[in-house]
Amino acid sequence: MPRIENRLSNGDHILGIDIGAGSCKSILFGKDFTIKSSAQQEYLHSNPQPGWDELDPNYWWRNVANTIKETIKKSNLPPESIKCVGIAAETDGIMPVDREGKPLRPYIHWLDSRCIPQHEQIQKRFDPDKIYDITGIPLHVGWWSPPALKMLWIKENEPEIYSRTHKFLQIGSYILYKLTGKFANDYSTASRTLLFDIKKLEWSETIEDLFNIPISMQPDLYNSTEIAGQVVEEAAKLTGLSTNTLVVVGGGDTECSALGAGVMSEGQALISIGTSLMIGIPRSEPTLIPKGPDRRLFGTGLVCTSHVIPNTWILEVGCLGGAMLKWFKEEFGYTETQMAQELGLSPYELLILEAEKSHPTPNSPVCALPVETIYNLNLGHKKKDLIRCILEGVAFEAQEVIEVAEKYGKKIDNLTIVGGGAKSDVWRQIIADVTGKPAKSPFMTETAAYGAAMLASVGGGIYQDLRKIPSLKSYFNTPREELNQTYRILFKKYKRICHLLRSDH
Template sequence: MSKLILAHDLGTTGDKASIFDAEGKCLASTVYQYETYFPDSLSVEQDPRDYWKAVVCSTQKLLSQGKFGPQDIGVVTFSGQMMGALPVDEHGNPLYRILIWADRRSVSEVEWIRRRISENTIYEITGHRLSPNYSLAKILWIRNNLPDVYRKAHKFLLAKDYVVFKLTGRWATDFSDASGTNMFDLRKEDWSEEILEAVELPIEKLPPVFPSTEVIGEITSEASQEIGLLPGTPVVIGGGDGSCAACGAGVVQEGQAYAYLGSSSWIALASREPIYDPQKRTFTFHHLIPGLYMPTGTMQAAGASYQWCRDTLCDREKQLSAEWGISPYEIMNLEARRVPPGSEKLLFLPYLMGERAPWWNPHARGAFIGLTPRHRKAHLVRAVLEGVSFNLRIILDAFREQGIQIDSMRIIGGGAKGDFWASLLASMFGMEVLRPALIEEATSLGAAIVGGVGIGIFPGIEAVRDLLEIKDCFLPKEEESQVYERLYPVFKQCYLSLVEVYESLASLGQDER
């Protein structure tokens, strides 16, 4: 049997295809990007056919490099962005664009669900509070607003599950991805009949659920001709990107934690039991490992806030980036270093897309607070990173308040590349921050481990402990930590003081398109 693993990570901005060997080494990778559509301020969609095109093109690109042939690929496996809702017909053809995780248009559907079943009941069953970000409310929005699409929908799929169907002709999802839908019973590891009955959603419209390591099927002859892999190549279902990232970060035993720094960001840990926060600030996914859970707090616009800062305020940095051949973020970080911690009391609320944890307010919006004539662009740049970090600190403290002991934080994702943010987080969290050797490939590594377990390359998902290298360690700086401690309650106060303003803005109706 061939020992190479092809892992596809279907993220928010594109598909990263990576080939791993039996030692967990990434031999090659490539990225194929796709478009995101914003019909209005609450709606965020993608074309699922772009997912398939991305998987086909990225696979063919890897194979065309001449280092690997179709016969070398022992298994194909997946990580995927979570919480979407894609209606497809009985042949797997999309009936509408997929409403992805960031879509928040289904606010009224959430209120309707709340009248049918207690939110406490849903939180206890699924580990999640009610939110328009989850698949359930999105499906009901389609039922209410696109009745013909809903009627024709044979299944509602998540991102990776659509591609798995295209490859194998099998309907399937996994425990971890299903746990982000507001419909999955964490402990029973199946769809919740109680919730589905309450909202009158037939279980037949959802795919069967399997462990992440399950071999769902084999590449069909038809898919083989298009993608360039051998027919009969095993396909492992894989997992949701958060759970795959946990595995790739080496968070596979109770007490370990990591922060993913990407377009959205989250803090997650491994736990033998779901964690139920009295304020419902955090939630719990199913881990890739049976019997293990992944308590998590996710914010909407982390790296996305820094990207907004780049695109809106930093044209010169982008210009220099092209001239010097380095990332514009590196230049922005150099500017931010010139500003003292706390940005001279300038605060940024990173709620450009509403917010999930800790506030769960789709109407929240971004803001700079404390601007004076003294502040320059460098202050704004640093304040954006600090605002994102303050919000992550609130999520971390939500776990600490439950008595969870976290001694160090691993960081992965594109935002983990820079030393500046990593050091800032160490001071913000007041703890050691660890950076693995694989940061942008961590999610892909997690998916690869799952695929390898599925066909017997690895004995279990815990094998990642022997494959993972911690490359860098960042320690808190006492003076910086003291500044952040003083500003931390003020940051929280800023949001709370603006809640009524956010509601007033929302009452004015949808933003102009």
């Protein structure tokens, strides 16, 4: 489709939208990237069968539209003042739509695990190494299935729906369609599908032939700063946006979060701590891990995707992260939960304050999160020691990823920590001490929306260069050599435990 000029609106405000797994957030920025207003809405998933996880796309769109409308209302600015919109969205779900862009079934979410038979079928029929060499995605049977396997599931289990499918859309592409009426996708989002050639940056005809899913069923591809279109009238009525506002293609939430946090070049790494731990490491060329245990890291392996920055790729991996801290809070944190309610705090704040009282030694307990094991607990250990070892376990996961990434690429010089866990200075310091690398954490936690707005500002012509946009102010944590020495001993124990207990050993 023809590219859109960036002169349609005279405004200079930028809207960044972050569409995550459990909520969506819209943030309105001024030209200098100061926040003018924001709004957030959560949404519910449905689980019609065990292992299934779905969302009603129309309900999802209404939530996104409502956050935009509320954000504009809170700002007291006219809709015409918003020049451009950028979108960051989760990338690993899929849904089929007809020629009018109407969903033919609920969105199959990235948490959905119904595709294990398709996973096993592909591994038996085709060479996983060949697929990895083209797509950058290690094909291991597990809880995570790339969108292409969800497409195969629909083709095999819902043939009537498949026969009416015009396009398969990830959620970012669907919201782009609702805003502009155009079917568009960016390289970072497309590179998560298992249908994308990570070296050529195009839909792969080879994979198309293997899976027998036509490339014509995928959206057109664009750079993340390109304009998909301007807001259509129906979307303008629902969102309050002007029909002159430009909609920039945007990108995947991890890549946009990395951009927003300033993680743009080799030598940097993004660590996002939530219920899961997501790590992203920029590369100047596609980086593929040789066949062996490193490729199977944490089950899914390091996925090589396109960054939202031109001529840049990013190694990504997700792992257990803060899930064990959540488990500890629910099973053993009754006192902290009650106190937190009385004090108006998060129970996690109180748990982490307790962890700060513990001091690591070579004989401390070791939390090996990949195998869900805590080793070396004894009767002398207290609650504070157990909490701290869980925080350290997340840092050990990050260190394991860093070691593998450095083995096959440039040394990582510094870390940027985002997500809910980044609010804790204790946790940030533990990560710096374990890795031996300086770490920073932006004051602003919504780095995905910030990154989406950065992309929009370049696409809309407000800025010419992503690197010229004001960077976020940050906290800084410097590694302490004496604790790094202790953690090296504990990390060796962590690796030994994981080696002994992982299912492939």
